[in-house]
Amino acid sequence: MARRPTLKDVASEAGVHPATASRALNPETRHLVNDETAQRVHQVADSLGYQPNPIARSLKTARSASIGLIIPDLTNPLFPPIVRGIEDVLGGVGYNAWIINTDNDPARETAAVESLRNRSVEGLVFATARLHHPFIEQLAAGGTPTVLVNRRLAVSDVPSVTGDDAGGVAMAMRHLVDLGHRQIVHLAGPQDLSTGVNRLRAFRQALEDHGLENSPSRLKLCSAWAETAGAKAVTELLDDGVEFTAVLAGNDLLALGCYDALAERGLSCPGDVSVVGFNDMPFVDKLSPPLTTVRIPHYELGAEAAHLLLERLRAPDRTARSVLLPLTLVNRQSTAPPRRL
Amino acid sequence: MARRPTLKDVASEAGVHPATASRALNPETRHLVNDETAQRVHQVADSLGYQPNPIARSLKTARSASIGLIIPDLTNPLFPPIVRGIEDVLGGVGYNAWIINTDNDPARETAAVESLRNRSVEGLVFATARLHHPFIEQLAAGGTPTVLVNRRLAVSDVPSVTGDDAGGVAMAMRHLVDLGHRQIVHLAGPQDLSTGVNRLRAFRQALEDHGLENSPSRLKLCSAWAETAGAKAVTELLDDGVEFTAVLAGNDLLALGCYDALAERGLSCPGDVSVVGFNDMPFVDKLSPPLTTVRIPHYELGAEAAHLLLERLRAPDRTARSVLLPLTLVNRQSTAPPRRL
DNA sequence: TTGAAAGCGCTAACAG
DNA sequence: CTGTTAGCGCTTTCAA
Numbered sequence: 001m002a003r004r005p006t007l008k009d010v011a012s013e014a015g016v017h018p019a020t021a022s023r024a025l026n027p028e029t030r031h032l033v034n035d036e037t038a039q040r041v042h043q044v045a046d047s048l049g050y051q052p053n054p055i056a057r058s059l060k061t062a063r064s065a066s067i068g069l070i071i072p073d074l075t076n077p078l079f080p081p082i083v084r085g086i087e088d089v090l091g092g093v094g095y096n097a098w099i100i101n102t103d104n105d106p107a108r109e110t111a112a113v114e115s116l117r118n119r120s121v122e123g124l125v126f127a128t129a130r131l132h133h134p135f136i137e138q139l140a141a142g143g144t145p146t147v148l149v150n151r152r153l154a155v156s157d158v159p160s161v162t163g164d165d166a167g168g169v170a171m172a173m174r175h176l177v178d179l180g181h182r183q184i185v186h187l188a189g190p191q192d193l194s195t196g197v198n199r200l201r202a203f204r205q206a207l208e209d210h211g212l213e214n215s216p217s218r219l220k221l222c223s224a225w226a227e228t229a230g231a232k233a234v235t236e237l238l239d240d241g242v243e244f245t246a247v248l249a250g251n252d253l254l255a256l257g258c259y260d261a262l263a264e265r266g267l268s269c270p271g272d273v274s275v276v277g278f279n280d281m282p283f284v285d286k287l288s289p290p291l292t293t294v295r296i297p298h299y300e301l302g303a304e305a306a307h308l309l310l311e312r313l314r315a316p317d318r319t320a321r322s323v324l325l326p327l328t329l330v331n332r333q334s335t336a337p338p339r340r341l
Numbered sequence: 342m343a344r345r346p347t348l349k350d351v352a353s354e355a356g357v358h359p360a361t362a363s364r365a366l367n368p369e370t371r372h373l374v375n376d377e378t379a380q381r382v383h384q385v386a387d388s389l390g391y392q393p394n395p396i397a398r399s400l401k402t403a404r405s406a407s408i409g410l411i412i413p414d415l416t417n418p419l420f421p422p423i424v425r426g427i428e429d430v431l432g433g434v435g436y437n438a439w440i441i442n443t444d445n446d447p448a449r450e451t452a453a454v455e456s457l458r459n460r461s462v463e464g465l466v467f468a469t470a471r472l473h474h475p476f477i478e479q480l481a482a483g484g485t486p487t488v489l490v491n492r493r494l495a496v497s498d499v500p501s502v503t504g505d506d507a508g509g510v511a512m513a514m515r516h517l518v519d520l521g522h523r524q525i526v527h528l529a530g531p532q533d534l535s536t537g538v539n540r541l542r543a544f545r546q547a548l549e550d551h552g553l554e555n556s557p558s559r560l561k562l563c564s565a566w567a568e569t570a571g572a573k574a575v576t577e578l579l580d581d582g583v584e585f586t587a588v589l590a591g592n593d594l595l596a597l598g599c600y601d602a603l604a605e606r607g608l609s610c611p612g613d614v615s616v617v618g619f620n621d622m623p624f625v626d627k628l629s630p631p632l633t634t635v636r637i638p639h640y641e642l643g644a645e646a647a648h649l650l651l652e653r654l655r656a657p658d659r660t661a662r663s664v665l666l667p668l669t670l671v672n673r674q675s676t677a678p679p680r681r682l
Numbered sequence: 683t684t685g686a687a688a689g690c691g692c693t694a695a696c697a698g
Numbered sequence: 699c700t701g702t703t704a705g706c707g708c709t710t711t712c713a714a
Contacts, residue, residue, distance in 0.1 A: 022708065359693095
């Protein structure tokens with residue numbers, strides 16, 4: 001197999017110095033070279049099938065046209081669309097992403113970031129942010145271009161791209177109230193994540209806005225975004241005799257658990273209890289009943305995060321900006337007017 | 342921010358030549374150096390927080406401790422487990438993967454592979470293989486270490502890791518026959534993919550094995566692994582008055598379409614028609630009825646593919662070997678004895 | 683506008 | 699066992 005041509009090959013074939021060939025081939029520096037020469041170099045490069053060696057370039061420039069993407073777990077259906085959004089935008093400008101799964105293990109996170117830095121990644125996108133996340137804060141404070149996606153930090157100027165949870169909850173609650181519901185419970189997600197606390201906060205706000213009683217018994221804190229946690233919460237609610245006609249689940253998995261618990265007690269959805277989820281995961285439209293849920297534009301979240309990061313790379317001194325993407329209520333069959341008044 | 346220490350820093354701090362430091366730090370060559378010296382070098386490296394620069398190493402060695410992984414689309418729930426299986430195994434030996442989504446576009450595939458080679462990836466894993474796939478065949482013939490996962494080529498010695506479709510279909514068919522079904526239709530997937538043809542072939546074999554009539558009318562070729570294709574196929578079957586009591590769908594998406602078509606015609610599953618899927622995608626246990634399906638161990642497929650590739654990298658001359666992983670039937674509620682005899 | 687020269691950080695002959 | 703030397707392929711001063 002013939003050795004791949006190098007810049008030197010192109011240069012000698014075109015009768016110029018390698019430095020000139022480099023300048024001619026690099027769009028950034030092409031203007032420094034005689035137009036005619038540049039064209040010749042390009043022709044030779046094409047005919048030889050020359051492809052620059054990104055490794056050599058990285059070594060010299062300490063840049064790599066790549067970024068690191070840190071996610072909890074690729075098999076969680078939330079993340080693939082985010083990843084694709086990021087990759088599609090990056091790909092458009094010749095960048096690539098290294099994807100790391102941390103399984104929410106801080107040790108893996110730090111190790112991964114260390115190894116990414118050795119690879120000279122130019123920036124980092126985290127989908128793993130907890131409300132208090134010293135590691136990320138340090139990194140960002142240390143000047144590493146960093147963007148958060150899907151989740152954000154509690155107080156910080158690290159730019160983030162997230163869904164407008166407050167708006168989403170408000171829509172969901174209005175929907176339930178419009179249907180006639182007055183006794184609504186919330187299955188809140190982990191309170192160390194921005195999504196968990198923001199949705200809970202918005203739930204309380206909505207109760208107030210609609211003049212509904214803010215009864216502590218109508219709130220369940222779930223320690224994980226998991227079906228079992230949702231089922232457990234609803235079972236306890238039922239056992240405690242809490243009255244409710246609707247459930248706002250912190251996410252779709254919790255809503256799924258809710259379905260399970262309801263079914264186990266012989267309660268029908270939406271006949272006895274309406275349920276609203278969050279995320280619009282794949283296939284929740286295939287449940288029975290199809291789940292009414294607040295859709296988060298995950299692909300767009302990723303795309304926007306990539307844009308933000310690229311912008312930071314180009315203009316590091318521009319002030320950080322976070323973006324909130326609008327959510328939409330997907331109205332399916334798991335919500336209906338309450339049976340009892 | 343202090344410059345990261347280089348090998349030279351470590352060497353001078355330890356009072357040795359950089360080459361010695363290199364040998365001491367690299368496990369492969371550590372035995373070439375005095376034990377005492379090596380220890381000192383390691384200590385200095387630790388205290389300085391030295392991390393080798395993989396880019397410089399790659400440039401020198403033309404190896405990169407990374408491989409390329411070419412998949413159709415990360416948002417298809419089939420692939421994330423495969424990816425994780427691969428990454429987990431590779432990670433264990435210090436390797437990483439570049440993930441590329443092709444969206445089944447051959448042009449993107451060739452472009453991606455080209456760019457991966459520029460990055461000196463040491464091998465390639467394809468999850469995009471079609472039965473006839475000249476590009477992959479050329480690559481493998483050209484000496485690029487290549488492994489296929491999930492799908493394989495028609496005739497070729499390119500090693501692959503796939504599920505045992507024949508065995509899976511046999512199990513599913515036996516299950517249906519044991520329930521009493523005699524009129525079984527197959528929704529076959531795309532016939533340019535090994536999965537599509539292998540399952541169809543196994544279906545025919547099973548008909549023969551069980552002494553069932555091989556009626557052409559009981560077969561529908563679907564042009565895509567998509568819900569709409571499955572729905573269309575079943576609707577046509579019904580319109581044509583074909584008699585059947587069970588459907589073996591080529592995959593879960595096709596089975597989903599089958600559910601839709603059945604529901605639209607007011608037929609119940611499994612009361613009127615039993616349905617078996619393929620893959621055991623996430624959440625098919627939440628459908629109503631929960632889908633009986635043939636489970637493919639996607640994570641293990643990925644892990645095995647990574648092992649195979651690593652082995653090829655270590656011993657390129659060993660003869661290529663393909664592996665077939667056993668499938669299991671997940672018996673849920675979409676199958677039952679036929680109503681009519 | 684182009685060439686010369688140096689060097690990014692590392693490893694691999696080769697000598698000693 | 700260790701040091702010397704050279705160079706992977708590219709970019710970037712600096713000088714002409």
